[in-house]
Amino acid sequence: MTDDPWGGLLSPAMAEALDRWLLTEAATRDRSIHTVTAYRADLLAFLHFLALHWGESVPPSGLARLRQTDMRAFAASERTRGLGARSLARRMSGVRSFLRWTADREGLDVSAALSTRSPKYTRSLPRPLTPLQAQDTLDRVADHGTPWVGARDLAVLTLLWGSGLRISEALALEGTDWPFPEGLVIRGKGGRERQVPVLDVARQAVARYLDLCPWGHQADRPLFRGIRGGRLTAGAVEAAMRQARAALGLPASATPHALRHSFATHLLSAGGDLRTIQELLGHASLSTTQVYTGVDNAQLMAVYHAAHPRG
Structure with a gap:
């Protein structure tokens, strides 16, 4: 099961759900070990923020409470910590994927959270050699x-x-x-x-x-x-x-x-x-x-x- 590096802020049910989602991503979408590791870090950061933001550990069913304001607060917190726009967009993409999977599994409505816009960033062009x-x-x-x-x-x-x-x-x-x-x-x-x-x-x-x-x-x-x-x-x-x-x-x-x-x-x-x-x-x-x-x-x-x- 996923370890909780923040001392109990991740509920056992949420840790199990996260593990199941990561296994599903690896098995059905051929995600590389590097991608799965990045997704794990992204989701742990999000769930840690959410527990502090709401003042309690969150079970999977609790994700139905999410609103745009929560997603925006998470994005603002990550930017304050120095996360760049591109990395934040990747992190938010992983969070959305997990929310959609959990919503299907738990029968939740997370449309309010999913309607939050992704941060905009300018994709840098590769710099090839002549x-x-x-x-x-x-x-x-x-x-x-x-x-x-x-x-x-x-x-x-x-x-x-x-x-x-x-x-x-x-x-x-x-x-x-x-x-x-x-x-x-x-x-x-x-x-x-x-x-x-x-x-x-x-x-x-x-x-x-x-x-x-x-x-x-x-x-x-x-x-x-x-x-x-x-x-x-x-x-x-x-x-x-x-x-x-x-x-x-x-x-x-x-x-x-x-x-x-x-x-x-x-x-x-x-x-x-x-x-x-x-x-x-x-x-x-x-x-x-x-x-x-x-x-x-x-x-x-x-x-x-x-x-x-x-x-």
Whole structure:
């Protein structure tokens, strides 16, 4: 059962309901462990606030008392604590999902609470690297004092830029995944599977890394290995990227994830359609992929303003 970090403010019935909802989300909606953990924190924050706000622990049936004023008070409290608009919108979304589930289960009317508007926020655009910046970054990462480490980092980052993998997806690859087929099956967020193309340059980069790697290729071990032979961590790849961007004078936004953004943006610039890019990235919703049209338009306007400066 969910622990109550606030000393008894969460009623046993509410703790049980929260556990059941989280299990339902994980089982029926393929939520990742990270999403479930975030939802748990969001709901505990909300239920803790509600107990203090009303002066008593709240059973599931008590949620029928919720009004817009309660939801607004919670939102104001979170903003006062320093929660940003985007994080608050995510938190409120989780609360609404839990309220809808509880209402169906308990036969409650929570329409007053659900009618509260979500906080508005401006979605920041991804900041991809240009093709030249991406290539320079890969060249710099490969130039490492320990050749097999440089070859390894180059192989990982080539998969991010050339196939649009998330860093977690690249590092989750096993020895049994090699040699890569033309279409590599990737299990991404929420357990969703997709097939991504593997360019020859990426295949060659992985082959060279395995030739140099002290442990070689072992089918029963992770494909990408750390210094001591265990699975390579995201922190090690991020450190390599930090060193490369410092040497090249690139902004802090030049992270491993920026190479995935670059994959999408460069495809779009080359005439790729959004549906195909959505499938390659493994986005559940097209609206998530559509943010790259904003990136492309922003780059276009930057070129326009550079060519036609105002007097």
